[in-house]
Amino acid sequence: MWTFKLPTEVRFGPGTSGELPGLTARFGGRPVLITDRGLAGLPFFLRIADLLEPVAVFAEVEPNPTVTNVDELCRLLRREKADVAVAVGGGSAMDCAKAAACLARSSESSVRAFHTGGLPLPLEHLPVVAVPTTAGTGAEVTPFSVLDDREKGVKGPLAGPALYPTLAVIDPRLTHSMPRYVTVCTGLDALCHAIEGYWSKHHQPICDLLAVEAARLVFRDLETACRVPEDAPAREGMAYAALLAGAAFQLPKNGMVHACSFPLSNRYHLAHGAACAFTLEFAIRHNTPALDGRMERFAAACGFDSVAAMIGRITALKQLGGLPCTLDEAGVPAEDVPAVIAESFHPLMQNNPAPVAPADLARMYNELAGDS
Ligand SMILES: NC(=O)c1ccc[n+]([C@@H]2O[C@H](COP(=O)([O-])OP(=O)(O)OC[C@H]3O[C@@H](n4cnc5c(N)ncnc54)[C@H](O)[C@@H]3O)[C@@H](O)[C@H]2O)c1
Ligand SMILES: [Fe+2]
Numbered sequence: 545m546w547t548f549k550l551p552t553e554v555r556f557g558p559g560t561s562g563e564l565p566g567l568t569a570r571f572g573g574r575p576v577l578i579t580d581r582g583l584a585g586l587p588f589f590l591r592i593a594d595l596l597e598p599v600a601v602f603a604e605v606e607p608n609p610t611v612t613n614v615d616e617l618c619r620l621l622r623r624e625k626a627d628v629a630v631a632v633g634g635g636s637a638m639d640c641a642k643a644a645a646c647l648a649r650s651s652e653s654s655v656r657a658f659h660t661g662g663l664p665l666p667l668e669h670l671p672v673v674a675v676p677t678t679a680g681t682g683a684e685v686t687p688f689s690v691l692d693d694r695e696k697g698v699k700g701p702l703a704g705p706a707l708y709p710t711l712a713v714i715d716p717r718l719t720h721s722m723p724r725y726v727t728v729c730t731g732l733d734a735l736c737h738a739i740e741g742y743w744s745k746h747h748q749p750i751c752d753l754l755a756v757e758a759a760r761l762v763f764r765d766l767e768t769a770c771r772v773p774e775d776a777p778a779r780e781g782m783a784y785a786a787l788l789a790g791a792a793f794q795l796p797k798n799g800m801v802h803a804c805s806f807p808l809s810n811r812y813h814l815a816h817g818a819a820c821a822f823t824l825e826f827a828i829r830h831n832t833p834a835l836d837g838r839m840e841r842f843a844a845a846c847g848f849d850s851v852a853a854m855i856g857r858i859t860a861l862k863q864l865g866g867l868p869c870t871l872d873e874a875g876v877p878a879e880d881v882p883a884v885i886a887e888s889f890h891p892l893m894q895n896n897p898a899p900v901a902p903a904d905l906a907r908m909y910n911e912l913a914g915d916s
Contacts, residue, residue, distance in 0.1 A: 546748035550791055552674075552685045553711045558780065561588070561675060561715035564630065565595050571671040571710070572627030578617060578641040579633045580605040583677060588718050592632055592675075599624045605633065608809060608816070609640040611693045614655040617644035621670060630673045631709075632718075634730065635681030635816065638674045639689040642707045645670040658702055659691050665704035674709035677718045679769070679782035680730025680817055682737055682790015684712035692810070699810045700890065716776070716783035724770050728865025729817030731766040731782055734789040735759055735858070736801050736820040741793030742842060743831050744895045748796065755792035756845045761785035763846050763857060770864055799896035800888075801827045804905070807887035812875045818867045822874060825855045826908040834898035871913045881909045 555567060568575050577598040583589050584603035593601060602617050617640055621629060626648070631641035647655045649668040657663045674684035683689075687707045692699040722730070735758075741747060742755040765781035772778065804827075805819035814822070832839040832851050843854040859869065868874035876884065885905045893900055 548748065548750040548795065550685060551708045554685065554714065556714045558715060558717050558776065560713050561592055561718055564592060564713060567711060567713060568628050568630055568673055574599045574625055574627045575630050576621055576624055576626040577601045578605065578629060578631045579603050579637050583633050586721060589632060596630065599626065605637045605640045607636050608692045608699065609636045611655050611659055611691050613640050614643045614647060614691060618647040621648040626670060628671045628673060630675065632675040632677060634676065634678035635683045638676065638683040642672055642709060643689040643691060643702060645672045646706045655691065656693065660693055660696055660698055665702060665706050667706050669706040671710040673711045673713060675713045678722060678726060678730040679719050679786040680733040682734065682786050684709055684714060685787060685790045686794040699806055714783055714787060716780040719779050719783055720774055725865055727770050728861060728867060729815045731762055731769065732821040732861060733817035734786040735762045736824055737789035737793040740798040740801055741796045743835060743897045744796035744799055745897060746796040746895060751792045751796050754788045756842060758785045758789035758792055760846045766861055767864065797895050798892050800893055800900050803890040803892040804888045806890055807884045808874065814874060821862055821867055823908060825858055826911060828855055830904060831896065831898045871909065878913060
C-alpha cells in the first residue's frame with residue numbers, strides 16, 4: 545500500500561524564466577521577489593526583476609536561512625500586501641520564501657511558533673513560485689523548509705503540505721553561473737536525496753523509479769557540468785535530476801546521511817551538500833547489506849559493475865569539486881566527535897533501513913579521520 549502525490553505544478557526548460565510575468569500573473573499583480581545578496585547582482589536576476597516588476601525585492605536570505613530571515617520577509621510580504629512570493633535562488637532562498645509565505649497567512653508573528661514552538665503548520669499560504677538556480681535541493685517540489693534558529697542553536701526542517709510551492713519554474717540556464725564547488729555540493733545533495741529516498745523505510749515504487757533515474761543522470765552529467773559550466777545538455781540533465789530526486793525523497797524522506805549532516809553544517813558551516821556527501825560512502829556500505837540486493841540493482845541501473853564501483857565514483861566527484869573527505873578537511877576537531885555523534889540522532893535516523901548506533905558513527909568518524 546502506498547500513496548504518491550506531487551501537488552506542485554512544474555514548468556521546465558531552457559528559457560522558461562522568461563515566462564515568469566505570464567506565469568505569475570494568475571496569482572495577482574503584487575509579486576515580491578526573493579533571493580540572496582550574491583544572486584541579486586547577477587545578470588539573470590536583474591533580467592528577471594526587470595521583466596517581473598515586483599512590488600519589492602528581498603535579497604537578505606542567508607545561506608542556511610534563519611528564522612529571523614523568515615520573520616523579516618513575512619513582515620515585508622504583509623506590508624506590501626503581496627499576492628505571490630517568487631523565490632529565485634538555491635534551497636536557501638526557496639526555503640525562506642516557502643516558510644514566510646505560510647507565516648504571512650497565519651496569525652503568528654514569528655515562524656518560531658511552528659519551528660521550535662510546536663504548533664502545527666497551517667494549511668493556508670500565499671502562493672509561492674520557486675525558481676531554482678542550483679541543481680540540488682529539489683526544494684522547488686518538496687514540502688520542507690530547513691531553517692536555522694541561531695539563538696536557540698537548532699537547525700532542522702519544518703514540514704507540511706503548505707510548504708509545497710504552488711508552481712516550480714525550472715530554467716536550467718539559470719544554473720550555468722554556479723561555481724564548481726556549488727555545482728558539486730548541490731549535485732551530490734540531489735544524489736543523496738535519490739539514494740536516501742530509495743533506501744528509506746517508507747520507500748515506494750514511483751519514488752524508487754524517480755530516484756534511480758535521478759541518480760543515473762547525476763552520474764552521467766555532474767562531471768561535465770563541473771568541468772564545462774556552460775554545457776547546456778549537462779546543466780539541463782542536472783536540473784532535471786535535482787527535480788526528480790526532490791520528487792523521490794519528498795514522501796519517503798531522508799535517512800542517516802541527512803541526520804548526520806545537521807551537526808556538521810550547524811557547527812562547522814559546511815555547505816548542505818558537502819555535509820551530506822561527507823558521510824555518503826560509509827552510509828552506502830552500512831545500509832547495503834540490509835537492502836536485499838536493492839542497492840546492487842540501483843548501482844547496476846546507474847551503469848556500475850558493483851556498489852563498490854559506485855562508491856568510488858562518488859569519492860572521485862567529491863575530489864573533483866574540492867569537497868572535504870576527511871575530518872581535517874571538514875574542520876572537525878577529533879575531540880568534537882562524541883558531541884557530533886550525539887547530535888546526529890535526528891528523527892530522520894528512524895527512516896534508515898539499517899539500525900544506526902553511536903558505535904557505528906564512531907567507526908565512521910574513525911575512518912574519516914584516517915585512523916582505521
Ligand atoms: N527544502 C528542501 O527540501 C531542502 C532540501 C535540501 C536542502 N535544503 C536546504 O537548502 C539550503 C541549501 O541550498 P543550496 O544548496 O541550493 O545552496 P544556497 O541556496 O545556500 O546557495 C549556495 C550559494 O550559491 C550561490 N548560487 C546559487 N545559485 C547560483 C548561480 N546560479 N550562480 C552563482 N551562484 C549561485 C548562492 O548565492 C549562495 O552563495 C540549505 O539550507 C539546505 O538545508 C532544503
Ligand atoms: Fe539535502
